[in-house]
Amino acid sequence: xxxxxxxxxxxxxxxxxxxxxxxxxxxxxxxxxxxxxxxxxxxxxxxxxxxxxxxxxxxxxxxxxxxxxxxxxxxxxxxxxxxxxxxxxxxxxxxxxxxxxxxxx
Amino acid sequence: xxxxxxxxxxxxxxxxxxxxxxxxxxxxxxxxxxxxxxxxxxxxxxxxxxxxxxxxxxxxxxxxxxxxxxxxxxxxxxxxxxxxxxxxxxxxxxxxxxxxxxxxxxxxxxxxxxxxxxxxxxxxxxxxxxxxxxxxxxxxxxxxxxxxxxxxxx
Numbered sequence: 001x002x003x004x005x006x007x008x009x010x011x012x013x014x015x016x017x018x019x020x021x022x023x024x025x026x027x028x029x030x031x032x033x034x035x036x037x038x039x040x041x042x043x044x045x046x047x048x049x050x051x052x053x054x055x056x057x058x059x060x061x062x063x064x065x066x067x068x069x070x071x072x073x074x075x076x077x078x079x080x081x082x083x084x085x086x087x088x089x090x091x092x093x094x095x096x097x098x099x100x101x102x103x104x105x
Numbered sequence: 106x107x108x109x110x111x112x113x114x115x116x117x118x119x120x121x122x123x124x125x126x127x128x129x130x131x132x133x134x135x136x137x138x139x140x141x142x143x144x145x146x147x148x149x150x151x152x153x154x155x156x157x158x159x160x161x162x163x164x165x166x167x168x169x170x171x172x173x174x175x176x177x178x179x180x181x182x183x184x185x186x187x188x189x190x191x192x193x194x195x196x197x198x199x200x201x202x203x204x205x206x207x208x209x210x211x212x213x214x215x216x217x218x219x220x221x222x223x224x225x226x227x228x229x230x231x232x233x234x235x236x237x238x239x240x241x242x243x244x245x246x247x248x249x250x251x252x253x254x255x256x257x258x259x
Contacts, residue, residue: 045139051216056213056214057211057213058212059209059212060140060210060211062205064200064205064208064225064227065225066180066181066182066224067181069223069224071221072185072222073220073222074217074218075217076217
């Protein structure tokens with residue numbers, strides 16, 4: 001599933017605020033389709049964020065994270081132009097990753 | 106002779122880059138494998154236990170949860186957790202009355218602030234709990250969120 005991540009990293013003083021929006025169904029496995037059959041669970045399990053190649057955030061998610069997940073975290077010590085990379089892997093083994101540069105507002 | 110050395114050097118470097126790129130070289134902060142036990146736990150205590158090991162969850166005013174008092178749509182409830190302490194290693198977000206309370210768990214690198222914001226599903230009115238591991242100890246805060254339309258089963 002390519003191109004599922006929108007990410008922005010903005011410097012606010014000493015802190016970089018990273019905001020990401022990921023396109024993903026995050027199916028719990030409890031929902032039923034029109035025929036009454038349960039739609040199988042399909043959700044992101046792992047998310048990793050790197051700053052200049054170093055892991056700064058590692059997340060484990062369950063199906064209770066909302067569809068099209070939103071995520072925001074804050075980093076210290078980054079400079080404009082630094083690379084922030086985000087990668088997710090779901091329970092089906094699908095994944096996607098993208099990167100962005102830290103920007104000054 | 107020089108050319109061969111140069112080429113060998115380049116080959117080694119690109120192999121190293123390829124290895125790192127393909128994830129074969131583990132990053133410094135190693136992420137734990139997805140914890141099935143924690144995500145399938147049926148109670149907050151069980152989930153926190155599976156994630157952080159057993160320990161006393163100490164209610165702390167240094168952990169602040171921001172969540173709506175009333176969530177119109179249980180499928181998308183915005184939550185943020187802020188911590189006012191040093192050495193925050195992890196934050197977990199749990200919904201007490203969800204069939205499986207653990208929604209998400211985050212582990213931070215050394216330069217990352219103890220703050221997280223995301224959106225979660227709530228099946229019904231419930232307490233949302235943030236469990237924080239900092240300096241080896243566990244802290245928590247909870248907030249009651251009323252849900253008008255549940256978000257787990259549709």
